[in-house]
Amino acid sequence: MHELSLAQAIADTVAKHADGAPVERVTVRIGHFRQVVPDSLAFSFELLTEGGPLEACELAIEHVPAVIFCANCGSEARLDWPVFQCRACDSSDVKLVSGEEFLVVSIDLLEAPHGPVPPPR
Numbered sequence: 001m002h003e004l005s006l007a008q009a010i011a012d013t014v015a016k017h018a019d020g021a022p023v024e025r026v027t028v029r030i031g032h033f034r035q036v037v038p039d040s041l042a043f044s045f046e047l048l049t050e051g052g053p054l055e056a057c058e059l060a061i062e063h064v065p066a067v068i069f070c071a072n073c074g075s076e077a078r079l080d081w082p083v084f085q086c087r088a089c090d091s092s093d094v095k096l097v098s099g100e101e102f103l104v105v106s107i108d109l110l111e112a113p114h115g116p117v118p119p120p121r
């Protein structure tokens with residue numbers, strides 16, 4: 001399963017960076033063309049981290065739309081599927097601006113050992 005291996009990659013990255021510290025949230029940015037089902041990824045991540053040090057870690061997913069830029073007329077358009085043609089002028093001289101991202105944006109630790117003291121609740 002595609003999502004399961006991605007979830008594993010995320011969990012590995014988080015575990016490596018957190019180095020045993022409790023993690024509150026990890027934010028990942030995923031491009032449209034990665035064809036990831038967010039719910040499925042969240043479920044896989046939960047499954048993988050259950051009972052482990054990352055059990056309390058929340059997975060936040062930022063979806064990045066696929067955007068192409070046309071070198072012929074300079075217009076930008078969102079793509080819903082990979083058809084690399086400009087919608088404005090039909091030129092195929094286009095390049096992908098976004099949509100292939102898969103990266104861990106941030107890892108929020110539950111308590112930063114040297115960070116600012118949080119306000120009392």
Ligand SMILES: [Zn+2]
Nearest residue numbers: 070073086089
């Ligand atoms: Zn164009």
